[in-house]
Amino acid sequence: DTGVSQDPRHKITKRGQNVTFRCDPISEHNRLYWYRQTLGQGPEFLTYFQNEAQLEKSRLLSDRFSAERPKGSFSTLEIQRTEQGDSAMYLCASSRGTFREAFFGQGTRLTVV
């Protein structure tokens, strides 16, 4: 399967714990995006990478959030000291570049209890 893959699909964690999500983009896609989506809302942009370079971060991305894309391949999104407000669906997408179709993974649903 050559689609965007996200792992895990679901994560339940206790408040204060750290969590890490992984995204494997479609091969040869140089752009990788992270979004957060809550119930009834559209995806909210968090950050994106052009190859291994992180080009933009949203104000939503507090210092508890960090994203990496080593070697321009897979990406990880880490949330430190999770809060209940972090509960959401975290979506990853990849594309060949600007103004090109972006394809999404199935998302990671995070529940902070």
Added chain:
Amino acid sequence: SQELEQSPQSLIVQEGKNLTINCTSSKTLYGLYWYKQKYGEGLIFLMMLQKGGEEKSHEKITAKLDEKKQQSSLHITASQPSHAGIYLCGADIANSKLTFGKGITLSVRP
């Protein structure tokens, strides 16, 4: 304020009926994307429009881009229960990230 406004917020139609939903941008559009989402799942790419006046179709779904109005419409002909879901428009605004509207929830009654 929302850069992409979608209307209506939700829609319920009888199976077999046609419907149109809209997406309007408050800023210059560089590209307009339509996605469909089932609850709790990822987004499925439907189509992308780049040029004013461009129109694309996929099965019974047609999307158009009106560059002057900074608006796109998505039309479904002879709706089926399989068309039910959340329709999201996304756009390349400010020449960088892909920004989304809140989505339109479509229900199709058999």
